[in-house]
Amino acid sequence: MKETEILIVGGGPAGLSAAIEAVKAGAKVLLIDDGLKLGGQLIKQTHKFFGSKEEYAGTRGFKIAEILLSELEKSGDRFEAITNTTVTGYYADDGVFGALTGEEKYFKVKPKKTIVATGAYERTIPVPNCDLPGVYGAGAVQTLMNVYGVKPGERALMVGAGNIGLIVSYQLAQAGVKVQAVVEAMPKIGGYWVHASKIRRIGIPIYTSHTIKEIHGKEYVEGATIVQVNERWEPVEGTEKHIEADLICLAVGLSPLIELLWQAGCEMRYIPELGGYVPVRDREMRTSHPDFYVAGDAAAIEEASTAMIEGKIAGLCAAKSLGYDIPDFEEKFNAFWEQLDSLRKGPVTEKIRQGLPKAIVGEAYRHA
Amino acid sequence: MGGWIKEHPILSFKHGRKVKFYVDGKEYEGYEGEPIAAALHANGIKVYRRSIGLGRPRGFFCAVGKCSSCFMIVNGVPNVRVCITPLREGMRVQTQMGKGEIR
Numbered sequence: 001m002k003e004t005e006i007l008i009v010g011g012g013p014a015g016l017s018a019a020i021e022a023v024k025a026g027a028k029v030l031l032i033d034d035g036l037k038l039g040g041q042l043i044k045q046t047h048k049f050f051g052s053k054e055e056y057a058g059t060r061g062f063k064i065a066e067i068l069l070s071e072l073e074k075s076g077d078r079f080e081a082i083t084n085t086t087v088t089g090y091y092a093d094d095g096v097f098g099a100l101t102g103e104e105k106y107f108k109v110k111p112k113k114t115i116v117a118t119g120a121y122e123r124t125i126p127v128p129n130c131d132l133p134g135v136y137g138a139g140a141v142q143t144l145m146n147v148y149g150v151k152p153g154e155r156a157l158m159v160g161a162g163n164i165g166l167i168v169s170y171q172l173a174q175a176g177v178k179v180q181a182v183v184e185a186m187p188k189i190g191g192y193w194v195h196a197s198k199i200r201r202i203g204i205p206i207y208t209s210h211t212i213k214e215i216h217g218k219e220y221v222e223g224a225t226i227v228q229v230n231e232r233w234e235p236v237e238g239t240e241k242h243i244e245a246d247l248i249c250l251a252v253g254l255s256p257l258i259e260l261l262w263q264a265g266c267e268m269r270y271i272p273e274l275g276g277y278v279p280v281r282d283r284e285m286r287t288s289h290p291d292f293y294v295a296g297d298a299a300a301i302e303e304a305s306t307a308m309i310e311g312k313i314a315g316l317c318a319a320k321s322l323g324y325d326i327p328d329f330e331e332k333f334n335a336f337w338e339q340l341d342s343l344r345k346g347p348v349t350e351k352i353r354q355g356l357p358k359a360i361v362g363e364a365y366r367h368a
Numbered sequence: 369m370g371g372w373i374k375e376h377p378i379l380s381f382k383h384g385r386k387v388k389f390y391v392d393g394k395e396y397e398g399y400e401g402e403p404i405a406a407a408l409h410a411n412g413i414k415v416y417r418r419s420i421g422l423g424r425p426r427g428f429f430c431a432v433g434k435c436s437s438c439f440m441i442v443n444g445v446p447n448v449r450v451c452i453t454p455l456r457e458g459m460r461v462q463t464q465m466g467k468g469e470i471r
Binding site: 034035036046060084086102103104121122124131132133134135136137139140143144145146148149150151152174175176219220257 | 405424425
């Protein structure tokens, strides 16, 4: 059995940032990630980030991962990371986690505090043949082409014109894949105009008020039929178009990965604006379970920039709860919240601003 | 279909050692330490298993070990998530039929 002061589950932007703050405060951290490399979704992001300077605006995502990892290299023996390992469950009766390296090697972990920074998983859409090989999540497509240099297909259809759909369409073009079209069921493009303009300039059509009606193929994807939808989301007869594609890329949203929080008995609420079930937490990112913190997409589907700051808050506060003396705690804590508030301004984050008050309890959780 | 990206405006790919591996007995090449699924896709292999009830083709989907779509038999072990399992020299990968059987 491995023992540690703070266990961080997930080595993406939230988890790595949490580790940096916790180690800085003096705590001993064990970070476990199921991927082969640390960095989570950051390592597949080739575009330059927006947001604030503190969160590396203007820097490409994979470079941000390198910066965070090089920061952690200075931690000495206070930080250990284990990759290719899935935290499989939490056993509340003795406070122990099970973890599985690869597919065969089990071990147990007993931490004093846990930060759940597990991120999210990709949603799919129910249309005929949506289970065929060639229908992939947008993040999965990024992994293939941006991390491992594999061309994910020859001709692609993108479903969803939020930021992920727009950015990944551009990245597909950069990898030499012909993007036939982007379809978006909403009457307008959901992502930033700058991303939409980039793909329009290279000639990729964006069909708003359109959805995918059917995917074609026997053993794998060979094409799809798209169709216009009316205000009631019903298909408009006679507007069907056939798109030839061997890759259907789904960018239709994400759901928080919260199984460990359920297992720990954390109070959860269904908040559609935040992506589904999320844990109720206070401003320290502490859940209703006194030893469980949360950060990043597991707390609410947002962006890497907000995930990093939430991670810092969780790391700082988890270390403080262990009794570490942090002289500039108040100053740091308030600065992190100011950064969060400023990143959550603007029309694109309106939903988040509506959802968060339902998830955050005003005062710190009063843990007996 | 598929293949490795040779030119990219932003990224340069540093691959590891090239190794041989086998899929249903046939020899292929991929890069050591990278996910088995990356090597499969680069070699144009998209169908990884057959579903339990209807025998439908299943392949890659989430790439983060969550969705269970990419289960294959690797060195005799069924239900291996090939999207997050690193490729090793001489690995024997098989298309999985149904649930797979633990021996």
